[in-house]
Amino acid sequence: MQGGTAGGWGDGWTVTRIHGRHHRPRRHAAVLPAWPAQERLSADRTRVWWKWRRWPIKAAHLFGEARHAYRPVPGDLVRVSDQDLYAVVRGLIAAEPPADAASGVSGSLSRLCRAAVRGLRASGAGMSVMTGTGIRGVTAASDPEAERIEEIQFTTGEGPCLDAFHGRRPVLVSSLADGASERWPGWVVPARASGIGAVFAIPLQIGAARLGVLDIFRRDPSRLAEGDLALALTFAEVAVSHLLDSQQEAGAAGDPDRLGESLGSRTVLFQAQGMVMVQIGGSITDAMAAIRAHAYAEDRRLNDVATDIVAGRLRLDSPRP
Amino acid sequence: MTTVSPQRLAHVFVEVADTLIDEFDLIEFLHLLTSRTAELLDSSPVGLLLADHHGRLEFMAASQEDVELLELFQAQEQEGPCFDAYTTGEPVVNADLGQAAGRWPGFAPRAVHAGFRSVHAFPVRLRATRIGALNVFSGDVGGRLAADDIAIVQALADIAAIGLLQERAISRGELLTEQLQGALNSRIVIEQAKGAVAQARGITTSEAFVLIRGYSRSHQVRLIDVAQTVIADLASISDLG
Numbered sequence: 001m002q003g004g005t006a007g008g009w010g011d012g013w014t015v016t017r018i019h020g021r022h023h024r025p026r027r028h029a030a031v032l033p034a035w036p037a038q039e040r041l042s043a044d045r046t047r048v049w050w051k052w053r054r055w056p057i058k059a060a061h062l063f064g065e066a067r068h069a070y071r072p073v074p075g076d077l078v079r080v081s082d083q084d085l086y087a088v089v090r091g092l093i094a095a096e097p098p099a100d101a102a103s104g105v106s107g108s109l110s111r112l113c114r115a116a117v118r119g120l121r122a123s124g125a126g127m128s129v130m131t132g133t134g135i136r137g138v139t140a141a142s143d144p145e146a147e148r149i150e151e152i153q154f155t156t157g158e159g160p161c162l163d164a165f166h167g168r169r170p171v172l173v174s175s176l177a178d179g180a181s182e183r184w185p186g187w188v189v190p191a192r193a194s195g196i197g198a199v200f201a202i203p204l205q206i207g208a209a210r211l212g213v214l215d216i217f218r219r220d221p222s223r224l225a226e227g228d229l230a231l232a233l234t235f236a237e238v239a240v241s242h243l244l245d246s247q248q249e250a251g252a253a254g255d256p257d258r259l260g261e262s263l264g265s266r267t268v269l270f271q272a273q274g275m276v277m278v279q280i281g282g283s284i285t286d287a288m289a290a291i292r293a294h295a296y297a298e299d300r301r302l303n304d305v306a307t308d309i310v311a312g313r314l315r316l317d318s319p320r321p
Numbered sequence: 322m323t324t325v326s327p328q329r330l331a332h333v334f335v336e337v338a339d340t341l342i343d344e345f346d347l348i349e350f351l352h353l354l355t356s357r358t359a360e361l362l363d364s365s366p367v368g369l370l371l372a373d374h375h376g377r378l379e380f381m382a383a384s385q386e387d388v389e390l391l392e393l394f395q396a397q398e399q400e401g402p403c404f405d406a407y408t409t410g411e412p413v414v415n416a417d418l419g420q421a422a423g424r425w426p427g428f429a430p431r432a433v434h435a436g437f438r439s440v441h442a443f444p445v446r447l448r449a450t451r452i453g454a455l456n457v458f459s460g461d462v463g464g465r466l467a468a469d470d471i472a473i474v475q476a477l478a479d480i481a482a483i484g485l486l487q488e489r490a491i492s493r494g495e496l497l498t499e500q501l502q503g504a505l506n507s508r509i510v511i512e513q514a515k516g517a518v519a520q521a522r523g524i525t526t527s528e529a530f531v532l533i534r535g536y537s538r539s540h541q542v543r544l545i546d547v548a549q550t551v552i553a554d555l556a557s558i559s560d561l562g
Contacts, residue, residue, distance in 0.1 A: 085374070085375060132553075167499075167503065168506055168507075169499050169502050169503030169506065170495075170499050170502050171499065172498060172499060173495070203506075206506075206509060207506060207509030207510040207512065207513045207552075208510045208513055208548070208549060208552035208553070223495070224495070229498060230374035230375070233374045233502070234374065266377070266398065267395050267512050270509050270512035270513050271512050271513070271515055271519070271526050272516060273516060274513040274514055274515060274516025274518070274519070274551075274552070275517065275519060276520075277516075277517055277520075277552070278516075278517050278520035278521045278555070279520060284513055284552050310516070310526065
């Protein structure tokens with residue numbers, strides 16, 4: 001791992017590259033928009049001011065050219081810390097034009113798909129939100145062609161997306177020419193005809209909660225490099241958070257900065273999810289959404305809420321004061 | 322120094338190298354690795370942690386599932402001997418826990434409280450690729466591993482890494498990633514199930530784990546399958562505990 005110190009941040013974060021083989025620091029290498037929500041800036045000035053103090057970023061990075069300053073090309077530098085990949089994903093999403101407000105969850109997930117295409121040098125990305133039994137609900141895609149290829153998996157009843165969902169783990173196929181046509185004969189033919197050479201299906205899940213799958217399509221057969229895999233998994237995490245928040249009105253404007261907050265043990269968070277599931281008599285997914293909504297409403301950290309739940313100091317089935 | 326016979330040692334190495342079986346289950350394999358390592362070290366507790374895509378270490382398997390011990394393995398997400406071994410790629414051996422409060426302020430006092438005197442961690446790696454760390458605790462006074470034991474345990478971790486990384490890199494590089502991600506998610510399911518059982522029975526999550534594990538053993542069902550059932554339909558296993 002090559003490291004260095006990013007100029008301009010002024011606090012000595014270690015930086016490294018995630019894409020490509022060559023270390024080519026560039027002038028704007030460390031200029032990452034740290035959070036996406038352009039639309040939220042005016043809505044919550046107080047919080048923005050707080051962030052300004054925390055993230056010493058020039059105004060231009062927020063309101064102007066920085067939206068387009070970050071291009072993930074080989075040699076780019078990104079910060080390495082626990083929250084880095086979330087920051088990269090947020091930056092990539094922010095760089096995409098906002099979705100039409102009327103398009104709802106599907107619109108914002110399509111924006112995420114477009115960001116994933118750019119960040120992972122893919123040719124397309126599709127997302128299917130599914131019920132526990134694999135019935136397809138909300139869909140999103142980077143473009144109509146990706147949507148069509150995604151759709152074919154459900155009409156033929158086969159494909160990497162369905163395997164990833166039922167297998168509860170990623171399905172990574174670096175070349176559709178190698179054995180994929182035996183695995184998914186009905187899907188591979190139209191996929192290859194559409195110019196797809198590789199597919200990477202990442203489940204949208206946290207433990208037993210399964211929400212769907214994110215499919216990344218590439219034109220040329222190629223392995224997903226380690227950094228790209230980590231980025232793809234982080235896109236999936238962001239999509240899961242978005243879906244959970246969209247379930248609850250209180251969490252509809254969920255704070256993207258909460259992603260990746262990991263001080264304290266994540267084990268406690270998972271245990272709290274199981275406890276709340278029983279408290280509310282719902283599914284594990286309902287429990288996750290309820291914990292997040294509570295944290296937003298009370299403006300507390302997820303881990304603090306989870307710790308209180310596991311310690312028995314907080315129940316989510318009793319009405320809020 | 323290990324008292325295991327050379328024949329037994331050779332057998333263990335062959336066993337750990339065998340990762341090509343059909344229906345390979347990563348968690349079961351890691352459990353075998355920790356059990357065999359413990360056997361070589363006179364039953365010292367052994368655990369294994371794997372890193373997720375953010376580089377956070379997650380507990381995967383242990384030679385004995387003592388609840389206090391599990392919590393010690395889990396406490397090393399961001400600090401501790403496993404975290405050090407994983408991030409540097411070098412083993413941490415014979416670390417005196419009584420003197421380690423400065424180095425690991427969160428981890429060391431808990432380990433001492435649990436009755437351990439020294440700790441060791443071995444990276445699970447193949448050349449530049451690191452996937453996790455193997456953790457050994459010693460309770461006896463001194464608790465030092467002999468140089469031969471250190472070499473044997475690291476060799477065992479290396480053999481496991483070669484089995485997992487090398488073969489899969491040749492056949493299909495993505496396979497290990499798929500298995501690793503699946504296994505990491507399985508551990509999350511187990512934690513969620515502990516929470517659900519704890520809430521339903523009015524017991525602690527540690528006690529809930531004992532119930533889930535007991536059910537898994539008495540019904541000969543994998544731990545992950547019991548956990549999935551707990552989340553999907555807790556009422557269906559009313560004889561849990």
